[in-house]
Amino acid sequence: MLLFSRFFPKRFRLLWYFVGTFIVLSTIIRLVFTFWMLSEVDTSFFKIGNTLLIGFLFDIGTVSFFAVPYALYLLIFPKKWYGSLFDRIVTWFAYTLGIIIFLFSFFAEITFWEEFKNRFNFIAVDYLIYTYEVVKNINESYPIPLLVGGILLLTAFLLYRTKRKGVLRKTFNNENTSKQKLLPTLFFIAIAAIFALFVKNKDAEQFENRYNNEIAKTGIYSFFAAFQNNELSFTDFYKTLPVKDAFAEVNSEFKKRGDSILFPEKELIFRNISNIDSLPELKPNVIFICVESLSAKFLGSFGNKENITPTLDSLANHSLFFNNLFANGTRTVRGMEAITLSIPPTPGRSIVKRENxxxxxxxxxxxxxxxxxxxxxxxxxxxxxxxxxxxxxxxxNIVDRGRGFLLDKSITTTRTNIEDEEVTFENAWGIADEDIYNKVIKVADEAHSAGKPFFDFVMTTSNHRPYTYPEGKIDIPSGSGRSGAVKYTDYAISQFLKKAQQKEWYKNTVIIIMADHCASSAGRQELDVKNYHIPGLMLNLPNISPEKVDKMASQIDIFPTLFSLLNWNYDSNLYGTDILKMKPEEERAFVGTYRKLGLLKGNDEVMVLGDQRASNSYKWNRETNELQPLKEDEVFLKEIISNYQTADYLFSNGGLKLKSLGLEN
Incomplete structure (x- = not known):
């Protein structure tokens, strides 16, 4: 007790209690996540013990940042004013605010974990920017009055318990001197400084099991780490090759496919893709439907027994259906990046969200x-x-609800609002899929009348929490869960096709349907490969018979495949290639998170690059979804590095810019 009194004299008793409260609450959350994922977590004594120990250390580091301001206040506040009205107001306010912040963050972590199976990361940081959508979504998904009431009740209980234990009385009634207060103040400053200068959030990741790594972290610390570091330099954090060697490797693969490199002396991939058979170019309209969170596992075509995708399952038999297709990333913006730029995922934030x-x-x-x-x-x-x-x-051209900020002032484009009278149902994320499809048809009618072919990129929203949609459309009540949202999504596609088929322009329109990413990407493996498997199909292709394509590919390959099917001769800066012409040894899919960059080969071998200049090779077991370690293949390593390194180099150095390629803006 004497040692404790020296470290934490009575004046610091409330601060000590505050620290202890945070550690207890954080440990409870850590145990909740452990039991939540009990079947996935490595619960061997050594691993779970280390997980909790690392978590405890991160808790101490995190709470130190909160403790330092009040410790400094206690240090400099004169002894003669201990317990004064000012002292009591400051202390009660600081303590109450701290407790509310802790409780709010813990409740928020539970909802975030439910969605992403992750501690806070840069996704949570992004959500702060879009408070309208996020708050509205939370309000529609969870009983907010109950949650807020629960936080306030717990806060009141903790304040009452603190007062009953006499902690505040000891804080206000003591004779501690500045000398006695210096040691605990320096203790908290030292801990905070160590974590600020030397400890990174990724230092918690000491396990092969991803869930153990996430559970070992502390949510608040993870949040601020993500706020500070949402972009990663490939050259600083990943294995690299000499730049010229990396481009030579990538371009050699393009040459093997018959592409003509246009600037072989430069660090570019710009090339010409020719129609070698000299067939006439076809120019149908193209409507691309990017479906929110449509995992392959939802489709009956991939074994689902719920019968929630009857339309898509039927289309699988009447289209070019890609059944070995993988998303490149884990978020909508990653899907958009992969589809539009046809580029492997770069580390950090998606290019869609970056400057330049x-x-x-x-x-x-x-x-x-x-x-x-x-x-x-x-x-x-x-x-x-x-x-x-x-x-x-x-x-x-932009067609959206027309609220909020428009665009950078330097951007000149047409923006069309979706008016209130065109909307029959709307939730936090947007209007019902049926409504957006009706708008697509309306704009298509106008384009057809003008006699110009159109390409429409359509992003849906209905298959997203809170999973609400118009009642009476399907046999699953709105808001009851993901299965209902998937079934409504499928239903809306069927209604769109029925209406589109009645239009004159339909007979000359290709429909492409593909997911932006899977509903969940989390798993205990370094990369959960199964949770990148998505459906993709091309409908109404001219002169192409229905076929189920087994070749492995990813989102970046869909449009290069379409361009080939249309016999287009074009200049390309796209990494994707024609799936149908892939040789077995060329089959591959780029899959990644904002930190882990993977390459999956047609033989189910996987290599993953990590941001500590790490690389790991595995064999993916499709049945169990396990990754079995393999000896590293130098040829494979060179392939994955060259693709990811050149993609990052091109964006960072302007190699994706039209101007750099000699094209007019």
Whole structure:
């Protein structure tokens, strides 16, 4: 007790109690997550013990940042004013505010974990920017009055318990001197300084099991770490090759496929893709439907027994259906990046959300060169996730709800509002899929009347929490869960196709349907490969018979495949290639998170690059979804590094810009 009194004299008793309260609450949350994922967590004595120990250390570091300001206050506040009205107001206010922040963050962590199976990361930081959508979504998904009431009741209980234990009395009634208060103050400053200068959030990741790594972290610390570091330098954090060697490796693969490199002396991949058979080019309209969170596992075509995708399952038999297709990332903006830029995922934030992401070479540029109008449809407000700025800045006309910020002032594009009278149902994320499809048909009618081919990029929203949609459309009540949202999404597609087929323009329109990402990407493995598997299909292709394509590919390959099927001769800055022409050894899919960059090969071998210049090789077991370690293959390593390194280099050094490629803006 004497040692304790020296470290924490009576004046610091409330601060000590505050620290202890945080550690207890944080440990409870850590145990909740452990039991939540009990079947996935490595619960061997050594591993779970280390998980909790690391978590405890991060808790101490985190709470020290909160403790330092009050410790400094206690240090400099004169002894003669201990317990004064001012002292009591400051102390009660600081303590209450701290408790509320802790409780709010813990409740928020539970909802975030439910959605992403992660501690706070840069996604949570992004959500702070879009408070309208996020708050509305939370309000529609959870009983907010109950949660807020619960936080306030717990706060009141903790305040009452603190008062009953006499902690405040000891804090206000003592004779501690400045000398006695110096040691505990320096203790908290030292801990905070160590964590600020030397400890990184990723230092908690000491396990092969991803869930153990996440549970070992502390949510508040993870949040501020993500706020500070949401972009990663590839050259600083990942294994690299000499730049010229990396481009030589990538371009050699393009040459093998018959592409002509246009600037072989430069660090570029710009090339010409020719129609070697000299067939006439086809120019149908193209409507691309990017479906929110549509995992392959939801479809009956992939074994689902719920019968929630009857339309898509039927279309699988009447289209070019890609059943070995993988999303490149884990968020909508990652899907958009992969589809429009046809590029492997770069570390950190998606290019859609970065600066200098306008006037790039996208699939829209290929359509532009062929004389197409280009439109981006979104049922919500396109300022969310920077979508309007990205698509508008790359030549697309915008069709959205028209609220919020428009675009960068330097961007000149057409923006069309979806008016209230065109909306039958709307939730936090946007209007019902049926409503956005009706708008697509209306705009298509106008384009057809003008006699110009159109390319429409349509982003849906209905298959997203809070999973609400118009009642009476399907046999699952609105808001009851993901299965209902998937079934409504499928139903809306069926209604769209029925209406579109009655239009004159339909017979000359290709429909492409593909997910932006899976409903969940989390798993205990370094990369959960199964949770990147998505459906993709092309419907109404001219002169193409229905076929189920087994070749492995990813989102970046869909539009290069379409361009090939249309016999287009075009210049390309796209990494994707024609799936149908892939040789077995060329089959591959890029899959990644904002930190882990993976390459999956057609033989189910996987290599993953980590941000500590790490690389790991595995064999993916499709049945168990396990990754079995393999000896590293130098050829495979060179392939994955060259693709990811050149992609990052091109964006960072302007190699994706139209101007750099000699194209007019």
């Amino acid at each position: 992401n306008q006037q790039l070479f996208t699939i829209g540029e290929v359509f532009k060169q062929k004389g197409y109008n280009r439109n981006f449809f979104y049922g919500g407000d396109g300022y969310f996730d920077n979508m309007n700025s990205f698509f508008g800045g790359n030549g697309f």
